[in-house]
Amino acid sequence: MxxxxxxxxxxxxxxxxxxxxxxxxxxxxxxxxxxxxxxxxxxxxxxxxxxxxxxxxxxxxxxxxxxxxxxxxxxxxxxxxxxxxxxxxxxxxxxxxxxxxxxxxxxxxxxxxxxxxxxxxxxxxxxxxxxxxxxxxxxxxxxxxxxxxxxxxxxxxxxxxxxxxxxxxxxxxxxxxxxxxxxxxxxxxxxxxxxxxxxxxxxxxxxxxxxxxxxxxxxxxxxxxxxxxxxxxxxxxxxxxxxxxxxxxxxxxxxxxxxxxxxxxxxxxxxxxxxxxxxxxxxxxxxxxxETLSVRMKKHVNNAQKVAEFLNHHELVEWVNYPTLPGDAQNSLAARYLPKGAGSIFSFGIKGGLDAAKIFINSLQLLSHVANVGDAKTLVINPASTSHSRLSPEEQLKSGVTPELIRLSIGLEDIEDLLADINQALQQATRK
Ligand SMILES: Cc1ncc(COP(=O)(O)O)c(C=O)c1O
Known part of the structure; x- marks a missing residue:
């Protein structure tokens, strides 16, 4: 040394x-x-x-x-x-x-x-x-x-x-x-x-x-x-x-x-x-x-891909925006610039729009509803009413922020626990 x-x-x-x-x-x-x-x-x-x-x-x-x-x-x-x-x-x-x-x-x-x-x-x-x-x-x-x-x-x-x-x-x-x-x-x-x-x-x-x-x-x-x-x-x-x-x-x-x-x-x-x-x-x-960035990023990306795929196949989900999902419009840009993964933050829309999105967020038990991303813990937020709320509705749309959009920042928890919490909140949100 x-x-x-x-x-x-x-x-x-x-x-x-x-x-x-x-x-x-x-x-x-x-x-x-x-x-x-x-x-x-x-x-x-x-x-x-x-x-x-x-x-x-x-x-x-x-x-x-x-x-x-x-x-x-x-x-x-x-x-x-x-x-x-x-x-x-x-x-x-x-x-x-x-x-x-x-x-x-x-x-x-x-x-x-x-x-x-x-x-x-x-x-x-x-x-x-x-x-x-x-x-x-x-x-x-x-x-x-x-x-x-x-x-x-x-x-x-x-x-x-x-x-x-x-x-x-x-x-x-x-x-x-x-x-x-x-x-x-x-x-x-x-x-x-x-x-x-x-x-x-x-x-x-x-x-x-x-x-x-x-x-x-x-x-x-x-x-x-x-x-x-x-x-x-x-x-x-x-x-x-x-x-x-x-x-x-x-x-x-x-x-x-x-x-x-x-x-x-x-x-x-x-x-x-x-x-x-x-x-x-x-x-x-x-x-x-x-010192642990690469170790964490690998699991962040791995967990995010699994959650995105789970949501993509879920009957209660309207759309998922994650560049490495099969068929996503950004597949080729992601492959070119982000071959190790497109990060662990992504967004999705739930069937039932903004009202259902609010119930979804309020029903989560494990995911934390906070104004942050990139934590070891999984975080969730509705940007239109929070981080992007100072933008006008037109500016929000130009920035890709629709009213019902839910942003997830996937953390390092065990994937089974994340999927179970997301699944129960989706069920609550779309219960008639
Ligand atoms: C892409 C990006 N840049 C800059 C910032 C501002 O960083 P800070 O909250 O550390 O001031 C944020 C905060 O969320 C961000 O997401």
Missing amino acids: TNKELDFVNFDTVALHGGQTVDPVNRSRAVPIYQTTSYLFDDTEHAASLFKLKSQGYLYSRNANPTIDVLEKRLAQLENGVGAFAVSSGQAAVSIALLTIVKAGDEIVATNALYGGTYTLFSKTFARLGVKVRFVEGSDLQAISTAINENTKALFTETIGNPSLQIADLQALSKIAKEHHIPLVVDNTFATPYLIKPINHGADIVVHSLTKFIGGHGTSLGGAIIDGGTFDWDNGHFSEFTAPESSLNNESFLEIAKEKAFIVKARYELGHDLGATLSPFNGWLFIQGI
């Missing part, structure tokens, strides 16, 4: 060891929790050089922290990026990633099948900040291309849309983004890097809600931004990356950080200014989650 940081490439080894240099003094095998706000400077010169990014090291835990540093390095390795910045929630990750790129007057093109919180962040809060987001049907590549104009600074999508499960054609989207010289930003929360690494398919920046599968146990909120290091910020459209920064001795982010310019800028500016800081304890919990 060495105290050097080792360089592995295989998923599980990275998930267990990535980013950690064992402390040579105390030799703690587990990553320690550095529950500290601040770090002793050697002298005034050292303090000043840290603030100007002239030397590497910790200065204040709003900027960086040794526990969170391990998490960030591990996530960057798992997603095949050059660097990462962990923040206090998935919402903070989406906001900081995009606001590092855009300013008032700029535009973003986004696919429309998005998490409700992201949709309202874009349609209301970003609009108030002077950033226009154009929502486009994700499978209509021509419409996406047409929506991009000279003010557009980013293309945004989710790998698997929440809750429509629309799978992004990342290679096609990346081609469009490259043609227009803008970065492709991808929310990979539903898939995790175990099922797909968007950067390998042309994404430039990846964001996560760590709250979901990465944490995996429904205990903590967190988010992360991962920089692929692939985007050319020096293409004439992103002057904030190339202009001299007075606070950085008149050097630009590109000069100082090169291929890491985006992630360094995100941390230095909005990480510092907005203060959406991840606590070291939550960071540590996410490290624990990552």
Whole structure:
């Protein structure tokens, strides 16, 4: 056992060891929790050089922290990026990633099948900040291309849309983004890097809600931004990356950080200014989650496939939307991008519509009715009346959210117990 940081490439080894240099003094095998706000400077010169990014090291835990540093390095390795910045929630990750790129007057093109919180962040809060987001049907590549104009600074999508499960054609989207010289930003929360690494398919920046599968146990909120290091910020459209920064001795982010310019800028500016800081304890919990991510994801996917097939054959079920069900319209996209499975979140409609859906949810004994996904426990919700309720009925339909849609996030329980609970609730819901 060495105290050097080792360089592995295989998923599980990275998930267990990535980013950690064992402390040579105390030799703690587990990553320690550095529950500290601040770090002793050697002298005034050292303090000043840290603030100007002239030397590497910790200065204040709003900027960086040794526990969170391990998490960030591990996530960057798992997603095949050059660097990462962990923040206090998935919402903070989406906001900081995009606001590092855009300013008032700029535009973003986004696919429309998005998490409700992201949709309202874009349609209301970003609009108030002077950033226009154009929502486009994700499978209509021509419409996406047409929506991009000279003010557009980013293309945004989710790998698997929440809750429509629309799978992004990342290679096609990346081609469009490259043609227009803008970065492709991808929310990979539903898939995790175990099922797909968007950067390998042309994404430039990846964001996560760590709250979901990465944490995996429904205990903590967190988010992360991962920089692929692939985007050319020096293409004439992103002057904030190339202009001299007075606070950085008149050097630009590109000069100082090169291929890491985006992630360094995100941390230095909005990480510092907005203060959406991840606590070291939550960071540590996410490290624990990552260590078992692949083991959990395999069972999540396995259980989800079985529940989807059970519902698909059930006489009381009207429809099931899961990309790996035989005959599903997304079979070929799933095979291409998600060969290990399409995650464990999916939706279905019960015979009897919204009224029956409500009785179904209220009748469940084992499944938990909560506003979350990606927990080890199986969760259920009606998005139209909850997570997507701030969208207008028209916006909901465009996002793939019908009133009666029931979203399941299948956990790690024994499959027999899940099927029995779902079956009894279906019977209750359709009892005349
Ligand atoms: C796809 C997706 N992205 C981002 C978020 C926001 O994450 P958080 O709740 O950690 O802020 C969510 C939350 O459900 C989500 O489903």
